[in-house]
Amino acid sequence: MSQRRQIHLSCQQPTYVVSAVGAELILEIYECMPSDADSFDIHGSPEVHISIAYDGEIVSQSTGKEKWSLHKGVEVLVSMQISSKNIGDHMVKVSYYRGEEDSALDSAIVYLTSVVVSLDIDANRDGELNRQRVDKASWTWGPEGQGAVLLVNCDRDNASSSAMDGADRIVSGEEDLKDMSRMVLSIQSPTALFSNHKLLLHVSLSDADKLRLFYKFVAVSGSKFKHVLGEEKLYYEVEPASGDETHTFYVEGLKFPSANFSGLVYIGITLLDCSLEGVPGSPLFTDKVVFRVAPWIMTPNILDPVEVFVCRISINPTFLQQLTDLVTNARCRLTICEDIDNRGDRWIQDEMEFGYIEAPHKHFPVVLDSPAQRGLTGFPFKKLLGPDFGYATTHPELNLPVSSLDSFGNLEVSPPVTVNGKEYPLGRIIIGSSFPMLAGRRMIKNVTDFLYAQQVQAPIELFSDWLYVGHVDEFLTFVPAPGKKGFRLLLSSPTSCYQLFQEKQQQGYGDVSIFQGLNVIHRTISEILADDDMKKENIYTQRCIDWNRAILKEQLGLTEKDIIDIPALFTLDKQKYANALFPSLVNMIVLGKNLGIPKPYGPIINGRCCLEEKVSSLLEPLDLRCTFLDDFYSYHEFQGEVHCGTNVLRKPSSYKWWHMIP
Numbered sequence: 092m093s094q095r096r097q098i099h100l101s102c103q104q105p106t107y108v109v110s111a112v113g114a115e116l117i118l119e120i121y122e123c124m125p126s127d128a129d130s131f132d133i134h135g136s137p138e139v140h141i142s143i144a145y146d147g148e149i150v151s152q153s154t155g156k157e158k159w160s161l162h163k164g165v166e167v168l169v170s171m172q173i174s175s176k177n178i179g180d181h182m183v184k185v186s187y188y189r190g191e192e193d194s195a196l197d198s199a200i201v202y203l204t205s206v207v208v209s210l211d212i213d214a215n216r217d218g219e220l221n222r223q224r225v226d227k228a229s230w231t232w233g234p235e236g237q238g239a240v241l242l243v244n245c246d247r248d249n250a251s252s253s254a255m256d257g258a259d260r261i262v263s264g265e266e267d268l269k270d271m272s273r274m275v276l277s278i279q280s281p282t283a284l285f286s287n288h289k290l291l292l293h294v295s296l297s298d299a300d301k302l303r304l305f306y307k308f309v310a311v312s313g314s315k316f317k318h319v320l321g322e323e324k325l326y327y328e329v330e331p332a333s334g335d336e337t338h339t340f341y342v343e344g345l346k347f348p349s350a351n352f353s354g355l356v357y358i359g360i361t362l363l364d365c366s367l368e369g370v371p372g373s374p375l376f377t378d379k380v381v382f383r384v385a386p387w388i389m390t391p392n393i394l395d396p397v398e399v400f401v402c403r404i405s406i407n408p409t410f411l412q413q414l415t416d417l418v419t420n421a422r423c424r425l426t427i428c429e430d431i432d433n434r435g436d437r438w439i440q441d442e443m444e445f446g447y448i449e450a451p452h453k454h455f456p457v458v459l460d461s462p463a464q465r466g467l468t469g470f471p472f473k474k475l476l477g478p479d480f481g482y483a484t485t486h487p488e489l490n491l492p493v494s495s496l497d498s499f500g501n502l503e504v505s506p507p508v509t510v511n512g513k514e515y516p517l518g519r520i521i522i523g524s525s526f527p528m529l530a531g532r533r534m535i536k537n538v539t540d541f542l543y544a545q546q547v548q549a550p551i552e553l554f555s556d557w558l559y560v561g562h563v564d565e566f567l568t569f570v571p572a573p574g575k576k577g578f579r580l581l582l583s584s585p586t587s588c589y590q591l592f593q594e595k596q597q598q599g600y601g602d603v604s605i606f607q608g609l610n611v612i613h614r615t616i617s618e619i620l621a622d623d624d625m626k627k628e629n630i631y632t633q634r635c636i637d638w639n640r641a642i643l644k645e646q647l648g649l650t651e652k653d654i655i656d657i658p659a660l661f662t663l664d665k666q667k668y669a670n671a672l673f674p675s676l677v678n679m680i681v682l683g684k685n686l687g688i689p690k691p692y693g694p695i696i697n698g699r700c701c702l703e704e705k706v707s708s709l710l711e712p713l714d715l716r717c718t719f720l721d722d723f724y725s726y727h728e729f730q731g732e733v734h735c736g737t738n739v740l741r742k743p744s745s746y747k748w749w750h751m752i753p
Contacts, residue, residue: 171205436466441498523555
């Protein structure tokens, strides 16, 4: 409700006041008091609650029998607890006295009409409308928090439409309604009140482009919906019919939180007094509600897979078959993006990132489209957008200058973590960037601004610009694991690889080469260990990884026990950017306990690749199953691996984002 309203009294004629049930009115008792009066008493109808306050503090609830001293510190507060049946059916009388005299010098009478005008929403976030009195105009985080949630209506329930539902001003049907939040206007008042009063539903100009409101009314052909608020419509006049009724509205979100939008939107209902002809109506009171637009939430590797996406290209049939077998074992769906849709682009991880949005009454997946402008551009919107599958973009214009770091292989999210007592129950987003204080490639600002604005997965920026492609998935990933944390961080490690190769050399296998069976230059273990330039380059890349290791340990609350070093080697090109020498083992696809790991083509010793054997020995004790997928010719030679060439839609977290405290 609005702030306390001041009521001016008159001893010459009654004062008529309309107020909301439960709202407090301040009676201005001094303006009309006789000049020689020094005390007053006050009484009212049984339904009227009267309080006396001194200097803002309530000191008594008046019984109507006391006399109160008149001085400037006194305030009289009145409120009604039930709605009126008729105009002016509640009354308050203030009488003024002098000294000990029993007869009043004069009196002022107020006739009160109390009404219920209330916007009801799911303020306690249990999926139902709340009609009890709560502070509907404030939004707070946490398990005990309050405030309603609004979904961006970014799916497409109308099969005949080519756009998202939120792009039009119609309700497509019951499924479209489920993507909206319900709001009910309750009215209890004398019918005659609205002969000279109006009810206006309204939003501010700054909120108008963030939401759209539909009014449900009954027509001859059944229920219909009318766009009444939002965009250019800043107010809507509600026309009560009986004075005791409800009006149902449906609210849809239009925009995600952003750098210029906190996510909070407000809707108000104001009662206007229009009893004076020739002048505008004056506001009597306002009921206001607030919604927070649900954030877009990324899903970490430890969540169960639902569907795997991969592109078909001319040179990956073997890889596709191996991936199909892996997906079958993981018991999830496989969707192959055919040539006509991928237009030769194999990097489906770079094109999009899967997440979801959630309100107490509903959730659905939402794909975030990256600024990458290659063959897959358009695939998320054209092929994924549909009923209960939303689409979001941070780049409505496609002429932005982008770099490799703007692709979403450069976007990961950790599992849930606790850092120095601070909980991140939905994990933390990880973005690759350039080294602090150095000019280099960075993810474009409108993407990072979007990710930070969601609030629930506070981003961490790492140094990835040392890599030729520059993506964080080239040197890190997360896998599920037993234990309190529930995961391990895998980091590429040149040091680990050198230790393994030195061990094999000492065992007499120095002449065994990498890349056996491939039509590329073979190098033996001894040749690699003797290559001083390569050793220097890998000292550098290890230092870059260690820099990130320290950041991740600090920002994710990790210890060395939570990290597993995975053998890797890098080479530097002429521009001193790093590329993986053999397929990067951390650039894997995680499907529950099934891992699809790039086949490294390491030295074959006793019939088995020693790199595969090493990785299996590190991960299989965590109850993980390692499958090595041959991506050498189809992905590795084009500076990518398994993770780069696949994408996974996962189940949403069971944790309710509004329960957290950012």
